[in-house]
Amino acid sequence: MNTDVLRERLNARRIVTSREGSVLLTSIALSLVFTSINAMFVTGHNFQTIGELITGNSVVAAGQVMLMVMGDIDLSVGAVYALTPTLVYLTYTAGMPLEFGIPLSILAAVCVGFVNGIVTVGLRVPALITTLGMNFVITATNVIISRAYQNPMPGWVCPGQSMSAVCPPSQRVLLPLTWIFGGGSVFGIEISFIWTALAFVILAVMLARMRHGLWSIATGGNTAGAKEVGVNVNWTKVRNFVLCATIAGIWGLFAANRDFVFGGTGLDNPLAGGDTLVLESIASAAIGGTSLFGGSGTVIGAFFGSLLISVLQDGLFITGANVQSYDALLGIAIIFSMVLNMQSRRRSRQGG
């Protein structure tokens, strides 16, 4: 009995490993193909580009995984991604310091997640509808409050001069909070890369090893059963909505502050993220093996899914191949990995 359970676990683990492994292998194979077409693909500069693409959607995809293992989804991530920089810009121009604006903007993202969770759990509105409505509301709010302009992010000060004065890059002093939230770099590595790696470690441990992760998977696998054994199903759901929205908000700040790394000025784009981020985060999670049936999924899969998408996008661009085929290839990747995923699920069920 005990050995059977053990074998089943090992078996299931092997399948999961091979699934994520297959996505990684596909990414490597694709990279080799792109390199053989254009050697520019393996330059440090291009790795930076791919890294930025991954940073953009992988952690949001991991947040999406936390929801998808419960059978829920968040369509508002793209809007929240643009909400935080908009609020930071707004509070800063209103004369408030970043020490106030950045926490406030993150708090706003938390609130969005909380409302998503409360409406979904409390009013029993399907998550798809709740977050779709939220997506519309937040996107519209972003554009209205930023008056549809792309505004410069607050980021540096010029000692001895006012902000409006022309300040040569050599004299600029980056604000510490901007440095932390995506504007800085450590040994030439963008700080958002480091945050992304850190977030993956934390989220992977959380989903696979911690009580909250167990509760999330239990809720998705069998809600009634989870309730029976004392899982606080509702609170688990709300927490994951908050987690997902908060991630989207913070990584939105990283994206807006990125240009500071290169001595430029960050941009608060009210339409950053948008539907593209929503779709690509779901696609990354799906390619990484997380389905919407709930009860199974891995954070690291989302990373590999995001890696595959980013390599594809960058490679098609850099090789000058048909950029039009990106959409088609992404579609094939999503469908193909989901079919594989379902087959392996069925096989593991039959084996057990």
Place this chain on the structure above:
Amino acid sequence: LGGRETRSLRHFLSLREGSIFIVTVAISILFVVFYPLFGSLASFYVIATTAAPLIIIGTGQTFLLTVGELDLSVGAVFALAPCLTLVLYGAGIPLPACMVIAILAAAVVGYANGLISVKLRVPSLLTTLGMFFLATGASLLITNFETITAPFTTVTISSFETAMGGGTVGYVPTTLIWGIAIAAVFAVIFLYTKHGLWTVATGSNINASLEVGVNTTRTKILNFIMTASLAGFAGILETMRTETAYALQGGFPLTLQTIIVAVIGGTALAGGSGTVIGTMIGAVFLGVLYDGFAIGGFGDNEFRLTLGLVLVTAVAINLRVQTIRSLGRTGRERGK
């Protein structure tokens, strides 16, 4: 109010379509009072042409939602079919044949959606998300990122082109006539045919349906094919009206709107209950809101903001009304 009148009023309100109908009428009256232009013919044209594609695709989406699935690829098929039509037409094939081929291609997309979702058990949200990208990519490849202008409309609009969405009958755009006709036909199919019954049965309890001999697989796949074909058809009508086709027309915003109109019309996202007429009214509501906001000088963003709030509110209310309705039913039975 007399007893009979209150009863009929209550009956009307308890209808799934009742609340959205009243809201649509109320908001129209408000718009007419505040913005007299809202009552003009130009305004009617905007409402009609906004609502028509949503009615047509929303009808398919209603069947799919009722059966417990959904289709995110409709916005891409809405572009694929007309792009294919115009590309084929440019290759010298007669227009009606191009349209038939394009709708068949859309049907194939729907069939693939159905096969992958039902036979391979991939959640339809992910299947059709993949198909959305695939179909968009296909449109981009065949049009090479260019907007294709319909070459035939430069001379005169033939009666065929008018009938296929390119013109108006009196003041009514033919796209709207198609929309209403399709909604009417499919409402009858939904309410009075075996397919409609099986759709509801499959969506409300798939295991019980299988037990009593419902072919749930076929029912689901048929609904996928229907939805994609309707999306392709709506795209062709739209292209005949605007005289252009491009790979990014419709897109994800249209996909979302087709789900929204079905859901605010009273169709349950979880499956098992739906209403084609409600979807039609939902589409008209969206058209009225869009048009009224534009005339009132509000931007697209105020429209989106309101739509988001309306969506969540409508679904929350619908869920409550359903509970009250079922309570009322048992209460009546107890009363007897």
